[in-house]
Amino acid sequence: MLVAFSVSPVGSGGDDGSVHEAVAAAVRVVRASGLPNQTDAMFTTIEGDWDEVFAVVKAATEAVAAFGPRVSLVLKADIRPGHTGELTGKVERVERALAAGAPATASDSE
8 A cells, every 4th residue: 555644743833834854753754664655845655554554654643743732644545455566666657658658548547
């Protein structure tokens, strides 16, 4: 399964509203987990089984809780039993389709 999540403190942050230190604490937890992961400007995505992924999300949320009285957590999951390597595999398939110049069809969205 893939889980993309965004976690940040609410009611704290610097004068500029930045929460980068809290987000960095969450990303440290994710990276220390050893699970495949990727962080971009909006989300951190983790790949693994249900229990291990959500244990990491919980620990990352707890790390952020140290930065403020309240935490916001947004989750999106792709639950596809029997598939691994999807953190990069999904993007690679899209890139191959783009490189091939294949026209988009309704079945491409599956």
